[in-house]
Amino acid sequence: MGEPESLIATGFGAERLDSSKTRSLFPSVPECAEFIRGSPLNECGLDTHWRVREDTGLRFLPFVLETVVRAVVFDGQLHFTRDAVLRTIQPGEVAVDILQAGICETDMQLCQGYMGFRGIPGHEFVGIPRTGRFAGRRVVGEINCACETCATCRGGGRNHCPTRTVVGIVNHDGAFAETLLIPERNLHPVPDSISTSEAVFTEPLAAACRIPQQISMNGQKVTVLGDGRLGNLSAQVLRHHGCQVQVVGKHPAKLDLLNRLGISTRLLSELEPDRESDIVVDCTGSPTGLSTALQLVRPCGTIVLKTTVASSQTLHMAPFVIDEITLLGSRCGPFDEALRLLQAGAIQVAPLLSASYPLEEAEQAFAHAARRDALKVVFTIQ
């Protein structure tokens, strides 16, 4: 069957099949399905979920082939579905079966309209690629999918590629699904000594590791605003880099957790503006975080913004000029460094795991993640 194989081997684009040939090749839906099962498409590893649908509405497409997965979808409303349609796999991508995926603040913001997101959210994951050089091994993945050819990418700034997609955030279906499609070059294998429920923290931990990449940290007096997931990880990373760290938060139990890690804490309600911090890191996820930071940072100090907030805010900018405050945006960080810290046991993530849910209980999982007492809530998928 040389001819049909070459037609289908052009990719997952079985829809590219010429209609007259398709009719003669596949006189019925079951025969088409049978052919696909035995075709080179299987090399892409997505054979098991192929669903063949007869679509009478399309004149030139007697059969539309789709891969469907169980997933959590946001289409204005967050819900679970058994048959989210996986898009066509692109050159350089692999299909990764997701083991665990974490819910983060950004996911909750997306569901409140941030980035106008529609699709499958989820960007913190551990999974197993079906094909490629990491096939069968556990991996974590960087979330920025860059073009690799523009001036920004060639200059080493692929996380800022202007045409990038971002897994689970910008034009790229994410990891709250059985299977994720992602460029193979984004993947990092997880060392055996790191458990899956520790490795699921790699992406947010890498984001925390971004801060000392951007600004010199040694011996600095740092205040981290926010006692949640990212605040906790940032505090641990900055202490590891030799800073004097204090975390300011609203939740006694979460602050207590930091105290047990040897990090000093203050309740926000008891905070007196002292303007003595060299660096203030805003991990509050709140529109008021920046104005609180301004009350704590010393003149000529730096405020690091880790928070993405869906709502816009108005702020009096004069203090930044008068006190020569540096405002530093900080986003995605180095995965290799995060994995190294996890492997060395330098960062404690196990106490941050609050609960695990199946995809089917998406609404409960998101509601739990939004609870005051929650830290990291994950989906355990397979």
Ligand SMILES: [Zn+2]
């Ligand atoms: Zn995140």
Ligand SMILES: [Zn+2]
């Ligand atoms: Zn680019």
